[in-house]
Amino acid sequence: MAGNEADSPVPPRFRAKQSHVAAPPSPPSCAEGSGVEVVPGGAFEANSPAPPAPPFPKKKERAGAAAPQAIALPRKQVSVERAASRLIQAGFLVGLVAVWYLASTRWGVNRLLLPNPLAVYDNLLDILRSGEFIDDLETTLEELAAAFALSATGGITLGYLISRSPYWIAVFEPLFAAIYSIPIILFLPLFVLFFGLGPASKIALGAAISFFPIVINTIAGFGHVDRLFVMAARSMGASDYHLFRHVLLPAASPVILTGLRMGFTTALLSIIGSETLASLAGLGHRIVHLAEAMEMARMFAYIVFVIAIAVTLNTIVSRLEARGKRD
């Protein structure tokens, strides 16, 4: 699976363009609007920011096209449809909470399986007010910061060095892609064996898992810069520094930013995951601890809290990525 790319005599740098044309439409990722998405187990796919496909023709629009007020109709219709979908979303969420409430109060679902949503809400307020989450949050965020710093510096440095030669790209890119397709969380027992139950094993595992998207995207970013730009800059007398600063870096940075965003997301995920599986402190540990103590309402409250934290962090990182790409 990894070999076919490298066996071709043409180095990837020269083929980058044509291989993109044939790429299938890539799915929207977690954070929308990403430029290049590396998927596990394969070379990167470039999804040029294609305009979203026009919606299906609607019967009403076609019927109204002949009418005199045809121009005014679509806009009104769009806003009506948007309101309708918002309404459905709100109704869905309200219905979900209502079912949850009824299930826990009226329908006799065991409290140990599904606590009352009001109790969860009270617990959430209590957690936020008492500030007992601060220690665990600090542990998790410190692990995250250390792991991401390690994988970002290591991944970008190594990726840049490899990308300097088409030959090294051909040697290493399939290797990294193959390793990236293994769920590295499998190696958690080894990490625990080497680094103990404390933060060190989480940092090491998070760094190891987030290293791969970053290094693969860095190679893709620096290695697949259009040759024409490089040649033009060289022929106009650009020094190595100028070439890097004004050609390579601007061309590569969107792809690298995507890699960093993916690395951050996976680091967060794997750190919370490894805290859940084997640890002494941290948000994941707290959830497991409460689950084992059968304090369901508090556990649900912590789950809501952790999900809110994770979604906030991911949103911030996606915003930063989008801003970095715009500049």
Added chain:
Amino acid sequence: MAMAAARRRSLLHGLARRPWLARLLVIAALLALWEVAARFLVDPLFLSPPSQVIMSLDKVFGTRGVPAALQLTLFELTVAFVLAVAIGLALGLVIGLQPLIRRSFFPIVLLLYCMPQVTILPLFILFFGIGAASKIAFGVTHGVFPVIVTVVAGVQNLKPILLVSARSMGASRWQMFRYVIFPHMVPSFFAGMRLGMSGVLLGVLLAELYVSVAGIGYFTTLFTQNFDPTKLLGLIGVLAAMAIVLNAVVRRAENHFARWRTE
């Protein structure tokens, strides 16, 4: 003398022509490093050399319960993958083909896709028990979202003109699905299957490592607590190989079925 130089040049030349050879050399160098480190530098309680791991693979399989555990894990993976693909395809079609439903529920799907699901792993154990059911359920929730998202994206990428022309030529709903929507959806569907496979692997293995009574998670815990790195590495190696093979199979299928579009 001249011949030796020529041979050396041809060796280098051959290496330059064949990056996969260099890749094998890199892997071999890493293994050698591991071997040296394990033999001379690290406490044998924590790391054992790769030669010993490979030699004792038969002992791993000879451990009572390990073959059954591997079989159980493979079974969980298969069931979870099939369920994730079936549910994901059905939901993706429903969400993708109805504009109102898509606008209402696709944001919810994306939000759920972004959630760190591992935080609710203890809930799965509570609801589904510590047996295979919780692993399958957790694998399904990891694998289903990429499938939904790619199916919706694939249906959306369909050119409206194809639908309009099919309808104007009098195609029924079923015919439109069978001859227009389905063939155009196939490439992204297989891309979704690949992403779903890595999701299912992640979910099932996470749940296995969290708590397990008969699956591989039980044995990784056992070998870790017994400080038996030889067997632990052997078992993890077998699982990693399994993951690589499964990913490769799905990827092959994707390349095969996506071909008609590029030709």
